[in-house]
Amino acid sequence: MTLRYTVFFIILFSSGCVELINSCSCASDITLEKSFADATVVFTGKAVRTKPGSTKDDYQITFEVDRVFKGSVPPNGRVIVSTPYESAACGVPISAGQNWQVWTKGTDDSLKVSACGRSTNEATRDLNFLNQHYIPRSSANLQSSSTYRCQYSLIITIASFFVFLGYHSFSFNR
Numbered sequence: 001m002t003l004r005y006t007v008f009f010i011i012l013f014s015s016g017c018v019e020l021i022n023s024c025s026c027a028s029d030i031t032l033e034k035s036f037a038d039a040t041v042v043f044t045g046k047a048v049r050t051k052p053g054s055t056k057d058d059y060q061i062t063f064e065v066d067r068v069f070k071g072s073v074p075p076n077g078r079v080i081v082s083t084p085y086e087s088a089a090c091g092v093p094i095s096a097g098q099n100w101q102v103w104t105k106g107t108d109d110s111l112k113v114s115a116c117g118r119s120t121n122e123a124t125r126d127l128n129f130l131n132q133h134y135i136p137r138s139s140a141n142l143q144s145s146s147t148y149r150c151q152y153s154l155i156i157t158i159a160s161f162f163v164f165l166g167y168h169s170f171s172f173n174r
Contacts, residue, residue, distance in 0.1 A: 024087060024089065024090035024091075024115050024116065026090070026114075026115065026116035027116070032118075032126060032129055035103060035117070035118050036069075036070060036129070036133070039071070039103045039104060039105060039117070039118075040070075040071055040104050040105050040106055040107070040108070040111060041068070041070060041071030041072070041073070041079065041102075041104045041108070041111055042068070042069040042070040042101075042102065042103050042104070042130065042133075043063070043065045043066070043067060043068045043069060043073065043079065043101075043102055044065070044066045044067045044069075044099070044100065044101050044102070044123065045064050045065040045067075045079065045100065045102065046063065046064050046066070046097070046098070046099050046100075047062070047063055047094050047096050047097065047098045047099075047100060048062050048063065048064050048078075048096055049061070049062040049096055050062075050096050053082045054082070057084055057085060057086070058082045058083060058084050058085060058091070059082065059083065059085055060080050060081070060082045061080070061081050061082070061083070061094045061096075061113075062078055062079070062080050063078065063079045063080075063081065063100070063102060064078055065077045065079055067134060068135045069130040069131075069133045069135065070133055070135070071104075071108075072108070079102075079104075079111065081102065081104055081111045081112060082110070082111070082112050082113075083112065083113045087115060090114045090115040090116050091114075091115065092113050092115055092117075092119055094121075098121055099121065099123055100119060100121050101118075101120050101121075101122070101123060101125060101126070101127075101130075102119050103117045103118040103119050104117075104119075105117065
C-alpha cells in the first residue's frame with residue numbers, strides 16, 4: 001500500500017515540474033499556388049547581414065536580391081526581413097553568407113519569414129514555378145502606383161503639347 005502512495009505522490013508532484021513546450025505549428029497541405037498568392041514578396045538572394053530585431057524575440061536579415069518573383073524591392077536591391085530567434089516560435093535559421101529563396105509576408109516595410117512559409121536555402125526548390133513569375137529587377141523597384149501615374153501623366157502631357165504644337169505650326173504654314 002505504501003508503494004502505491006509513494007508512486008502516486010511522485011507522479012503528482014513531478015507533473016507540476018513539467019514545463020509546457022512551445023512548438024511551431026503550421027497548417028498542412030497548403031499548395032504552392034496558395035503560398036505564392038499569400039506571399040508579399042518572393043525573391044532569391046544572399047543574406048549579407050543579421051542583427052537584433054525590433055523586439056528581443058526576433059532578428060533581422062538583410063538580403064542582396066538576385067531575382068524577384070513577386071512584389072517589389074528597393075532600388076538598392078536590398079531587402080530586410082525579420083524572423084523569430086527560436087525555431088519553436090517558427091523562426092528560420094538564416095546566417096550571413098547563405099543564399100536563400102525567400103517567401104515573405106507582411107508589408108513592404110515589415111516583411112517576415114516563418115518556418116511555416118516556403119523560404120528555403122534549397123535554391124532549386126519550386127524554381128520551375130517561380131520562373132513563370134520572374135520580374136526583372138528594373139520593374140520590381142519600390143514605387144507607389146501614384147508615382148507611376150504621375151510619370152505617365154507627365155509623358156502624356158508633354159506628348160500632347162508636341163502634337164498640339166505640330167498641328168498649329170502645320171496649320172499656320174498653309
